[in-house]
Amino acid sequence: MTPICQTFIDHPAAWTARELGSRRALERPFSQAELDALSRLLDQTAGKAPQAVARDDVSQPALVALLGELRETIMRGRGAVLLTGLDPARHGPERLERIYWALGTHLGEAAVQSHAGDRLGRVERDDKDPVARGYRSAGELVMHTDSYEVVGLQCIRSAAHGGQSALVSSLAIHNALLREHPDLLPALYEGYYLAIPEARLGSKPVTDEKIPVFCCVDGQVSCMYAGSFMREAARQKGTPLPGRLAEALEAFSRTAEREDLALRFMLAPGEILLWHNFTNLHSRTEFEDDARHRRLLLRLWLTVPHGRPVAPEFGVRGAAYARVYRERLSSGAA
Known part of the structure; x- marks a missing residue:
C-alpha cells in the first residue's frame, strides 16, 4: 500500500465537467496539413494490412509533431483528447482503422485484450461472446477504468439510439473524496482482489494480489x-467485502457519476477519443442497434514505456489477459 495523498491535487488532469463545459474542450481537430499527411500515409501503406502498419511507417513530419502534442496532453496535461475531422464518407472502415492503428504506434504498444489475442478490440454487441464481456454487450457500462495505461476508442458506426460516452477525472474524484469522505481513502488505497471475467478461462480466476483503487507513487496519484470485479472476487471467495471498502466503493461510484464532474458526449463516426487510463474513468449508456445502424467502436489498450509511475499491482490486471491467451495457445484451444 502506497502513502495516501492528503493534499488537494492541482493539475490539468484533475479537471471537472463544470470547468470544461462541454466536449469542445477536449476536441483537437486535424489540420489540413495533418489530413494531407494521413492521405500520404494511407497511400504508402496500402499494401499492408491495417495492423501491419508500424511506427517507422509514420514518419511524416506533420504527424510526428501531432503525436508529440498528443503524448504531452495525455501523459502530462489534461489526460484526454478527442480527435475530430476525419471524414467517414471519404475514409471507409478499413482506412479509418489504418489511421487509428498508425497513430497508436507512436503512443504505445498495443496489448492483448482477450483470450483470442486481439490487440484491436471490436466494441460491439456480440451475444455469442463466451465471456459476456461488457464491451461486447449493448448494456450500460458504469464508470470504470480499463487495464492498460493509455486507452483509445475510434467510432466507426453509431447506434440507432443511445451509446453516449462519458469521462471523469479520477484525480477530481480523489479531490472530492478527500474533502467529503477522507475516512474512506485508506480502504481505496488498500484495494481488494479482482475477479476479471476473462480470467475464468485461465488458471487464476481471482488475482493473488489486492489491486488498489488509488496509489500515490513519486507524488503522483x-x-x-x-468495483464489480472486486465484488465478484468476494463472491467467489465466499467472504463479504471488508466493511469500509464496500462503503468506499459506493461513495467512489456515486462521486464518479456526479454531473459537476463527469463529462458526457456522443462520439461521431471517424472521431478518436484517447485518454490516460490511470487518470480518467469512462462509461457508456445502453444502446440499441437496428438493421442500418450497428454500433461499432475500435479499442486500443496501449502500454507506455517509461510511463506514469504506479503501484506494481496495477500491472496484474492487464497481465491476466495475456496469460489467458498464452494458456489457451499452449493448450491448443485458441
Missing part, C-alpha cells in the same frame, strides 16, 4: 477502478 493514479487510479484503477473496477
Whole structure:
C-alpha cells in the first residue's frame, strides 16, 4: 500500500465537467496539413494490412509533431483528447482503422485484450461472446477504468439510439473524496482482489494480489477502478467485502457519476477519443442497434514505456489477459 495523498491535487488532469463545459474542450481537430499527411500515409501503406502498419511507417513530419502534442496532453496535461475531422464518407472502415492503428504506434504498444489475442478490440454487441464481456454487450457500462495505461476508442458506426460516452477525472474524484469522505481513502488505497471475467478461462480466476483503487507513487496519484470485479472476487471467495471498502466503493461510484464532474458526449463516426487510463474513468449508456445502424467502436489498450509511475499491482490486471491467451495457445484451444 502506497502513502495516501492528503493534499488537494492541482493539475490539468484533475479537471471537472463544470470547468470544461462541454466536449469542445477536449476536441483537437486535424489540420489540413495533418489530413494531407494521413492521405500520404494511407497511400504508402496500402499494401499492408491495417495492423501491419508500424511506427517507422509514420514518419511524416506533420504527424510526428501531432503525436508529440498528443503524448504531452495525455501523459502530462489534461489526460484526454478527442480527435475530430476525419471524414467517414471519404475514409471507409478499413482506412479509418489504418489511421487509428498508425497513430497508436507512436503512443504505445498495443496489448492483448482477450483470450483470442486481439490487440484491436471490436466494441460491439456480440451475444455469442463466451465471456459476456461488457464491451461486447449493448448494456450500460458504469464508470470504470480499463487495464492498460493509455486507452483509445475510434467510432466507426453509431447506434440507432443511445451509446453516449462519458469521462471523469479520477484525480477530481480523489479531490472530492478527500474533502467529503477522507475516512474512506485508506480502504481505496488498500484495494481488494479482482475477479476479471476473462480470467475464468485461465488458471487464476481471482488475482493473488489486492489491486488498489488509488496509489500515490513519486507524488503522483493514479487510479484503477473496477468495483464489480472486486465484488465478484468476494463472491467467489465466499467472504463479504471488508466493511469500509464496500462503503468506499459506493461513495467512489456515486462521486464518479456526479454531473459537476463527469463529462458526457456522443462520439461521431471517424472521431478518436484517447485518454490516460490511470487518470480518467469512462462509461457508456445502453444502446440499441437496428438493421442500418450497428454500433461499432475500435479499442486500443496501449502500454507506455517509461510511463506514469504506479503501484506494481496495477500491472496484474492487464497481465491476466495475456496469460489467458498464452494458456489457451499452449493448450491448443485458441
